[in-house]
Amino acid sequence: MPIIPTVADWIAGTPGTISLGQGVVHYGPPPAALRKIPAFLKNSAHHKYVPDAGLPRLRKAFEEKLRAENGIDASGGRRIFVTAGANQGFLNALLCLCDPGDEVILLSPYYFNHEMAVGLAGCRAVCVPTDGNYQPRLAAIEAAITARTRAVVTVSPNNPAGVVYPPDTLRAINRLCAGRGIYHVSDEAYEYFTYDEATHYSPGSLDAEHTISLFSMSKSYGMASWRVGFLVVPEHLFDDMMKVQDTVIICAPAVSQAVALEALKEGRRYCLSRLPAIARVREGMLAAFSRIPDLVTVPPSRGAFYFLAKIHTSMDALPLAERLVREHKVAVIPGETFGIGKGCSLRVSYGNLSGEAALEGTKRLVRGLIEIVGR
Secondary structure (H helix, E strand, O other): OOHHHHHHHHHHOOOOOEEOOOOOOOOOOOHHHHOOHHHHHHOHHHHOOOOOOOOHHHHHHHHHHHHHHHOOOOOOOOOEEEEOHHHHHHHHHHHHHOOOOOEEEEEEOOOHHHHHHHHHOOOEEEEEEOOOOOOOOHHHHHHHOOOOEEEEEEEOOOOOOOOOOOHHHHHHHHHHHHHHOOEEEEEOOOOOOEOOOOOOOOHHHOOOOOEEEEEEOOOOOOOHHHOOEEEEOOHHHHHHHHHHHHHHOOOOOHHHHHHHHHHHHHOOHHHHOOHHHHHHHHHHHHHHHHOOOOOEEOOOOOEOOEEEEEEOOOOOHHHHHHHHHHHHOEEOEEHHHHOOOOOEEEEEEOOOOOHHHHHHHHHHHHHHHHHHOOO
16 A cells, blocks of 8 residues: 555544655745636636646746756757656656566665556666665666666755766666667756755756656645646657556646746745755754664755655664554654665654654654653
8 A cells, every 4th residue: 555645544543743754845836836826717618628737837947947947958849748747757768768578777765656566567677776875876767777778867956865867877877778779767856955065956957858857846845735837748759648647647737837926936946945944944953853763864955845864773664663653643654665775764844844743753753752762
């Protein structure tokens, strides 16, 4: 079962629990974007289907964003699809690229929805472990490629580890994929969430023929429930991707696309204006973890809004996470969910709370680890 609903059930049975689990931000969409909804609803044409690939004005706005911020040229109208979130975009890509039995390389710890989507597509996830700091190992990726490999997936800034892959690493993976005639699927949902002078890099700026890029409005614009994402594909995949899009969803919800268009007018400054508050919570958590080094190690993490903390215990992460909810009313996500086979780790999210709630959640987590693990 998906871990998020499982943890939600624990929380529902433990009133007063503070969640450091689900990966969402604590703010919502730009108010100026929401004010456009009444006018949208008054137009009867807006209640019909819109173009499969997305509203032309929204796709054009995102094309300009890609050019200005990511160095990606997606001009010509045959490379951008608006999807119901980046998760749908990822599944679209799998259905377009893969036949049943094909292989997709995921770097573990991986984003759990990617692993499940590979299974839904009838394919096999080949999990390649990263190093001790959750960074990719190019030689291990190359060794995992077979005749059935169709793609290598990267997520940077990373969910669940919060690490940012260096540009040189992403370029090397991209060149490897191009050289072997496979695709590099680059999930960039957390592109605006970087700290301590880390920078985000888009592999699609290097190679348009072998790169599929995923973007999302969920995190940066506080639009998780609106389900708006963007799939950027090589032009030669457009027709096949259109077949998948029309079969799976026809079009992303029109009202969500309309709000997304107005949100893009606010631009990245909307997210960046809220980043300092998230960074303060991040620093507070790091300080709290530093006081219990015998119990917790946090590998270097300069992106997204996650820590994948290594817990110094022989306990499995799943029962530990449940006890933290039941006994200490704080929720985190167990590392097994992300394909970590050895040791105990917990994903801690610091984007969904602010101020006193974040401080209290951190206190509960530290207290719980001391009482459960420190015994």
